[in-house]
Amino acid sequence: MSNAYDVIIIGSGPGGYIAAIRAAQLGMKVAVVEREHLAGICSNWGCIPTKALLRSADVMHSASHAKDYGLTLEGSIKPDIKAIVARSRGIAHRMNNGVGFLFKKNKVDIIWGEAKLTKPGEVVVGKISKPIVQPQGPVPKNTLGEGTYTAKHIIVATGARPRALPGIEPDGKLIWTYFEAMKPEEMPKSLLVMGSGAIGIEFASFYRTMGVDVTVVEIMKQVMPVEDAEISALAKKQFERQGMKILLEAKVAKVEKGADSVTATIELKDGKTQAITADRMISAVGVQANIEGIGLEAVGVKTDRGFIAIDGYGKTNVPGIYAIGDVAGPPLLAHKAEHEAVICIEKIAGLPNVHPMDKAKIPGCTYCNPQVASVGLTEAKAKEEGRDVRVGRFPFVANGKAIALGEDQGLVKTIFDKKTGELLGAHMVGAEVTELIQGFVVAMNLETTEEDLMHTIFPHPTISETMKESVLDAYGRALNA
Template sequence: MADKNFDLIVIGAGPGGYVAAIRASQLGMKTAIIEREHLGGVCLNWGCIPTKALLRTAEVYTNMKHADAFGLKAENIGFDLDGVVQRSRKIAKQLAGGVGYLMKKNKIEVIMGEAKIAGANGAGPAVKVKASDGKEQTLSAKHTIIATGARARTIPQAGLEPDGKLIWTAKEAMVPDEFPKRLLVIGSGAIGIEFASFYNALGSDVHVVEMVERILPAEDKEVSTFARKTFEGQGIKISTEAKVDKVEKAGEVVKATITGKDGKSTTEEFDRVILAIGIVGNTEGLGLEEAGVKIEKNHIVVDEWLSTGVKGLYAIGDVTGAPWLAHKASHEGIICVEKIAGSNSVHPLDVKRIPGCTYCNPQVASVGLTEEKAKELGHKVKVGKFPFQGNGKAIALGEQEGFIKTVFDQKTGELLGAHCIGAEVTELIQGFGIAMTMEATEEDLFHTIFPHPTLSEMMHESVLDAYGRVVHI
């Protein structure tokens, strides 16, 4: 017999799990959430939020170094590494505490410990929880959601196993014990590029190595090309179609053998190495296989309503696979809970409408299909593009690098995708997200009034450009 009974149990208190729990409580479900480490999960504690705090520091530091461009004087510019890290950790702690408050406010029972599916118990699987002190209890619920997230992927290669000292994952990169003057970043997705941007801004000599032909490979090709040119202009060394063959630790440094696309190998010395080659789902130790849950490539297989196919058992967020984004996890949590509750207004997630953001300098943001992908799918497209240097607000801000690109279906006027690089585009992209959700056409966007002077005017101009009506270039 279970020690406690609930309507819903959520395993994992990251942005997928805690949002699902809150929505369930709002819908009248007696809800429990189980977490083994920190409320808020990786996102609030070791991912999305603390990295943005670090990148904000880098942005302010960069602006300070260019104070004279704004008619200001700033001398003897420097930084305190401990202070930079402490600010980031303080923000993470504040937000994790905020999640605790939300759990209490919504009368959600928080249980700290390791969870494991323990076989059928009535209408749904039972869940055993082992606390850090070794005490165990069994919980019962009609519905259970797995929201255990993911962790950094590592390379099964001698010398490249993270050691927390010389070879870092993102977690160690957020709390450096000392500042690396020479840094190797393996992988050029969002995580790798954000850390490359942060450390480069603070003065590190950064080398990014990417196996495929371009950096930020998930982005539109024009955005990737522009980003590479800009990053190299900032002093970041980038090697694409390259790989790290061997890493040797030599005291306090690392010697890495890098083979370029020409087949030639060179050995370079670094103070630290960051592995940023993707993530894998946290599926181990949960009793999933025994419960009959299907797992492929370290991720749980689910249907459009996030069901695993095992009665009463669901999964959301990073543990179900790409895209590995906090906002995707949160939205899946709401879809899953509302479907469980029998809502008639809930819709399956449309992956094409999930915005993606990279908080490097300049920022990168996108939603929908790239131009290349749209053409592959058979669309005849109209493409518009507008540069930051044609926007008054961008010039006033001193942020003239970048552009906004829109892709439309030529026949229907449907907005297929939007791709941006430049200052604050991570804030602008949701305008295109709303347009896509509401199935706006070019005509709707033509007639939308954008305020002046704002960066958002470039969104309008990009749409106008796709149809030969651009004004300011």
């Protein structure tokens, strides 16, 4: 088998495997180099297995409130953490196998090993020195191994890993990253979560639903700092009703480890300190790109603030070398990586009408309880940009389907340009909003105005009706509130 390819992709996560499949569809000879597990962090240790855990939490929550729906369940409802983790890991394994099947179907070669760029057009694959995480499942059959491979186009899609703060480095036992938090051997009685971004809040929500005493420490003024302040405040209220403790504008200054617990010294916004002891602690203070040890310096690829610098099509400053996904910068989202992959490959293939990604139209979702989803500008950001805006709001408590489901705590908020009617942003908190947000994403991509949305017929009864009502409210025309 020849070691020459049209495209070699380093990494098989959401960006890497989608790039490989799209390139194969366009008739290119493609290989993917992987050192850990097919499908990347998203399917093995991130997006998918965490949703499996959160699904268990949803069922636990519903069962715990059975009497609210006129049902009687005999006996107590207890989580079986070993079974919950086993289900989650089984789903991750299924996703891993699925990507292997897609590679076989599309005739994508898998090169198992550690890749390094040596010069433009060349990748040397060596023995795996120290994988960050043990491979998920066996190495796929019919894979290639160590050697020198060439390609006209090389795409770096090496992803990212948890960031550690000096002095508070995760140890895998008492201080966890999302890797350990996803597969605990036993359920802790208490948990301290440092950071309230999507990762921190999702795990905080999971463990709290399972009965764990959870405290979240966030250095910013609001939970989920990237979200609209009003949505964040409503989510925080719901978290606290569930028994979660949240400290804002607070910093974990020091952590002392005991035999089977940690004691964190928290610096509060008023200058005082507070000591919190918990069985375990999750460090969820962001991630950093995997840019080390892959030969970027040797070939002269530029980086910017810890990420590979690219243009709107994934091109680096070195001809023939590209980067996509988390390694290429924020937002660090799987769906961003996938779309970036298609753009990059189609540009390489010379397809017409390939447009650079508009990052303002990338939705963000957090799968906690309640869920949070958003796209576009927050109200504060729109005003900061000098926009004259109309803001619409519609609460779930006025929506028939939400009431019938027993999920009447939520809000949809829409932001329009007052002069043009352009939809600038949409922000949601409540049941299943991660499934609803795509409606506003489609609207923004089609440059839909408020009038188009007002004339759209939404099915009844659905929670999606809150979306239209929010639009109507922005123009003083809400019908059900």
